[in-house]
Amino acid sequence: MNPSCTPFCSYLSDRWRTSLFRADIFPGFPFVPLNWQALAFNRDNAGDMRLPSNIWRCLLDQAHERTRDTRAFVVSPAPIIGGVVMEREQPFVVPLDERSVLAHFSDMSLYLPEFFMSTASERWAIWGDSDLTVLGAECELITAVIEEYGGEAKAIEEMARDFGLRNTTEDHSMWTYLKGLVAQPESRQLGAIKGGGG
Numbered sequence: 001m002n003p004s005c006t007p008f009c010s011y012l013s014d015r016w017r018t019s020l021f022r023a024d025i026f027p028g029f030p031f032v033p034l035n036w037q038a039l040a041f042n043r044d045n046a047g048d049m050r051l052p053s054n055i056w057r058c059l060l061d062q063a064h065e066r067t068r069d070t071r072a073f074v075v076s077p078a079p080i081i082g083g084v085v086m087e088r089e090q091p092f093v094v095p096l097d098e099r100s101v102l103a104h105f106s107d108m109s110l111y112l113p114e115f116f117m118s119t120a121s122e123r124w125a126i127w128g129d130s131d132l133t134v135l136g137a138e139c140e141l142i143t144a145v146i147e148e149y150g151g152e153a154k155a156i157e158e159m160a161r162d163f164g165l166r167n168t169t170e171d172h173s174m175w176t177y178l179k180g181l182v183a184q185p186e187s188r189q190l191g192a193i194k195g196g197g198g
Contacts, residue, residue: 009090012091025127040159042163043131062145063096066123071093072093075091076112123141156179160175
């Protein structure tokens with residue numbers, strides 16, 4: 001446990017492990033709620049912002065429209081500042097406006113090798129590490145974000161392009177993962193039921 005983690009930070013970490021984030025982010029669906037969809041982003045392309053700016057804007061617009069959340073909480077197992085594990089208290093509290101969110105993630109002095117982000121409503125969440133960022137949310141909240149790509153099929157194509165996937169055997173598991181993220185919850189649940197007996 002990071003010594004900078006306050007009791008509230010510990011509470012969030014414990015709660016989110018059971019209510020939001022699965023222990024294995026890959027290759028299965030990374031979020032606990034089964035009525036969610038998700039999108040993945042390549043850290044190499046999105047950089048420190050973790051998500052493209054148009055996706056951040058759309059997500060924040062939807063969060064303002066559909067929730068009462070005014071701030072998000074960010075927890076990291078080992079935040080690094082100036083090359084050493086940080087001693088500043090967690091969680092990081094980030095106001096849910098574009099300027100504050102972008103300022104938090106573009107802070108070049110702060111490096112989060114892994115982080116978890118959500119809000120009091122727990123209707124959306126983000127997990128990220130040094131390679132991958134995954135945004136998940138209730139379908140009604142994330143639909144507009146998926147539409148930024150032109151719909152589910154286009155979102156899968158764009159994610160595949162983002163990760164440099166080709167139609168090869170080597171890339172099959174990642175294609176399956178990306179399709180599973182965007183899949184409608186009903187089809188994902190049906191797949192889990194069909195695969196659960198084996």
